[in-house]
Amino acid sequence: MNTSRFRTAVCAVSGAALLAGCTPDVQLDALEQAKTANLARHVSAEFPAEPTVVDDPLGFETASMFFPRSETLVLCDDTLEAQLRAASIAVAAHAPMLVYDTARHADYVSLIADMRTVTVLTVGDVAMAPSSGAMRIRRDPGGIRALGEMTSLRFKEQLVRDVNDAARAVADIDQNDPTWLRAAWADPVTKPGAKAEPFPVQSRRDANMAPQVVATWESSIPSIANARGYGATVTMVPLADPRRAQETLFAMAGLGDNPLIALGSQFGSSEELGFRIRQAERHYRAP
Template sequence: MALPHAELEQARMDNLTRHVAQNFLREPQVVGEPNDSGVAVSQLLFEKSDTVVISDREIHHQLRAASIAVVAHAPMLLMNDTDRDAVQAEIGRLGARYILAIGDVGLPKTTGNVKVIPDSGSLTALGKLTSLQFRTQRIDVSNALSAVSRLDGTHPMWLLTNRQEKVQSSPSDGEVSAFPVQSRRDAGAAPQVIATQESGIAAVATARSYGASVTVMRFPDPRLNVESMRAVAGLSDQPLIALGSQFGTSQQLSERIELGERAPLALPNKTGLVFALRTLRARYLNDSYVSKRADIPYGANYVRTIARPLSSQDQQDWKAWADAINAQDGFVFIEIDAVHRDADEILDSVEEIVSQPSIGVILRNAAQVCARSPQSRQRIADRLMHWNSEVINHNGDQLGVVLEGVDILRGGVCGISPQELMGLGLAILPARGEHLGGDATVNSQLYWDDWFVAERESFQPTGTLRSPRLGLIIRD
């Protein structure tokens, strides 16, 4: 399946030509929990290991442990009271003989045949442990996970936070003994690994110590920006490791990748990609202005998009105008006010227009649908669902139905929950901070003058939100 945008097609080809060892499943795997001990990733990647790096949860210790684990090609695990049994069981499964203890991990110096090596925390100790010369790099704590994902096993680097003191040497350096450095495990055949900020340092460091490349994504749903889709393009049925249950189930992740690839990601005007986080800038046109301005500017951050009210005017004239805008690679929205007495009849009559590519609908005052007669309410709800399930979706979800004015609702539109509406491909943009069913939150910024912008600042999707097009423009 070819993607409609050359950049993603190249990413897909790169991902599919990656050589991956046969022992990995030919499908995405979601491994572990957010900020866990790293045991789940270690179990997946390492059959055995003579060495293990153990850290407590103090951020300075985690960064030091990650810095050593990656160059030593050893799993990194986090030790605390809740994970102690699982960590000790993993040490036994790996058959480890050397444990490097960083911070307060509560391990005796010897446990059977296992030697526990204490770390003094100095730069000198790094040389004694690994016989390697480490450089140092200061990072902001907020960028810690990304920094760990970039650690390179061939270039020893000690990650320090901006406020952390760099200890050159310590009186305890004499107690530090050699910590064997092992060879890279993956032989260049590891799957692509994806993470988010919730994945945790131990999981990312363990993947890097194995030899896998790790992409830290802004959102666990890859459909929400182009960088994420680039990392997973082509991998809906190929080896892929996702660090943490924030990615959903393995099946959900696979479906999201497939849905993202099916969408027509390239805009007609070739200025960028269609994703839910994309900002669209639109000219709102009234009847007297509609024929005078089709030259809406566009660029890398916004798209030529025009919205026009539709009431009882000649629909053939409207269709001709929409065709002209489409010919200029623009997007068009029909605006229909639910308060209008003929709203259901208007919705019934415009299917031919809506079925065209790059044309969507804004239903203003959507809450007022519930105040209409039962027959009218049902006709409107049926029409919206029909458009999204049978008419609009066959155009690849380029546009959809935007419900404006639903922020005052608490139980959905006429008994239909916001999640169900989004599952149909409908778009809802509530007021700032409004919660959708307690799961997803959309924060919006609205600016109103001759131009208006609807911008999604943050979006946490759930498994029920299946459409990669979750709304384009909103009129307040």
């Protein structure tokens, strides 16, 4: 046998074996690093102490979770263009956001009272008439100039061209760089009587004590906006099941029995999510 070829073959096999042997250790290190990072945050006792799935298409649950009290509120119709504009305002102004459903009008009135809200800004076709007094209702007149006049902030414009990019666009808003996420296909409806009136900007709430928050492209705009308005970072994951995507597992590593907010029913129940995280970690560790 050719000695040179034999040595080459041995080296190739040895190298492959060495790489195969090292790969699990490298992966384990990555998982441990993710767990360490996720567990390093100090989470406020106001949040659940275990994984919690919040299926919140209108924003009620996340508004109550992140904003038990709020002087301001953004309320919009159910079109995506209105939701994007409302989210843009809510995140910049550190305010909660809700999507309006006429069938639940009494619930909005109740939540506004519970939060002790004094200024409501409606975006799009919302069936609430402008009013003044102890609780003010104002209508957004649309356009980028009005955003500055209402909030005293300088907004820039960012086009959202694909509906599937909407959730990520809201999650990625920089609170220090106010941005109108403008739908490329349409602007929100402007109701009669709309004019730019002051909409106070509140202080950021989280004080770096928010839990890990995860979402997918299927998560609702108001739920993401409420987390971002509070000041929490929202991590977008490719799949809801941590057993099916490494990126998802790393975002949730170590949190199977610890604070974690998952936005949307695609994550399963709270109990299922905790189980899946622990199962994914065990499988990942397996030789």
